[in-house]
Amino acid sequence: MDIKQYVTKQLARTKTKKYEAYVIHRIIAKIDDIGLKFVTQQYVNRGEKSKNGKKFALTDLYFPQLGIHVEVDEAHHFSADAKEADAMRTRDIVSQIGGDDPIRVDTANTSLKEINQRIDSVVETIKAAKKSLPNFIPWDIKKEYSVDTYIAMGEIDANKDVALRTSAEVCNCFGRNYKRWQKGGAKHLDENGHPDENTIIWFPKLYENDGWINHLSDDETRITEGSVDQQKQKQHFEDFLKTGIKATRRIVFAHVKSNLGGVMYRFRGVYEVSEEETKKSGRLVWLRTSTTTKTYAKKPENK
């Protein structure tokens, strides 16, 4: 996908609310900045912060480099029904925990002139936010979500926009050079290319799937791993009690659906198994110990 396809596809999705397309198109046209990435209809985890008590929101316009969300009028309302919530969990959800409230553009009791003025002010806010970033890196669709980019960064941060298209690419951020990788996890090499038996690179689906019930807590600090099959669940847990877990540390890249379709592996952080929590809940519990981890290229082979 090139930037032309990306930008027009994102804008074509703005059809939900009456004045949404007008507002979103106009903001993008007026910002007029090909180096500023935007996403429409972005699922957001707002943690406990959300005023209306809802932890999850769907914002109309999101600028990942700035962490800014824009809402046309009120937030989309999610029905409380579990089915919809489950469907949402399969999607790529951005964390806004502890972040600013979304910028709102009211279109309901305003004239076109007032909407236009509000948009101008929102555009100024966004431009100022970009200017205030000391190390703003212009968006380059060809370089984002690329192994080379993440290796060059030296470290990835779950609070930034870190995702890859395949699990092989994820492995290649940690000293591998895989063409393909099919399993749900991969062995980890340390920076020096030595096997790190204590760590696994994990590609979980953090929602119910294929008999597994994995769950990421709303504050994203805790992953629970379980099975719908009570027997399996019990076995899993008893194995843990008996032998412990060999690799107690996991670098987590969650399997998500990207908002334009297609699978992505989004970095969630580094998690370690908690014996105490696991015993308490009867399921494997992983707690986040870091939101960052180092990246490195494959070591040249010894000759």
Place this chain on the structure above:
Amino acid sequence: MDIKQYVTKQLARTKTKKYEAYVIHRIIAKIDDIGLKFVTQQYVNRGEKSKNGKKFALTDLYFPQLGIHVEVDEAHHFSADAKEADAMRTRDIVSQIGGDDPIRVDTANTSLKEINQRIDSVVETIKAAKKSLPNFIPWDIKKEYSVDTYIAMGEIDANKDVALRTSAEVCNCFGRNYKRWQKGGAKHLDENGHPDENTIIWFPKLYENDGWINHLSDDETRITEGSVDQQKQKQHFEDFLKTGIKATRRIVFAHVKSNLGGVMYRFRGVYEVSEEETKKSGRLVWLRTSTTTKTYAKKPENK
């Protein structure tokens, strides 16, 4: 309809071509001129001028005050089938006969950057065209299509954007003060409020309807009036031969469907019956003798 509804409804219609919404929204945002009216998906009569040999086009964006049309890539293609052509004739068609070619924005073999640059150049062209008009009147949706506006102008011009919502309003541009008018024509009063027996204000449907086949020639200079019923047609013609026509002059406001739905009466000009052409064709033939006519308010009643 207020300007907020109008503008957003027009923009919501731009969904036909892949990059159309992007281009049209961006042009409107960048022109950023609430006094410049625009219409999306406007039917246009280009007379004989059209390069591809098609007289009728559907342009993506039209600025009535400037007579400028914008096309995203190639023109929409009309199938040659008669059914579609008939449907089109019921619509509001703008005359671009002898006008400039549409401005084109190519999106097919261009990068996003190039499209953006092209849009900037189109926006400059449009702004310059507005500046070059000595008597540009800013668009005011509350005043357009209003009897008061047309009376204040003193004269209306079929080559400008002249239309009204009801036939009563049309009558009121010529010295009446009707609340309602149901007939297909109305008696004419001259500027002094005296009956003008020679002229009728006519509200024809210039397409096949209810047994009538009225036809406006592609160059808009000729209206043919006839019936699908051969007997009626013959009678109509023989009446003309026998007694002549009492009112030989017609001020024509054609019944059309506006592009956002709803009926409009669009001024087409003043037409006079042609005895020669009528005898030649066996149908009543009206030839345009003027594209303008005077407007005036109702004379105050004598006390």
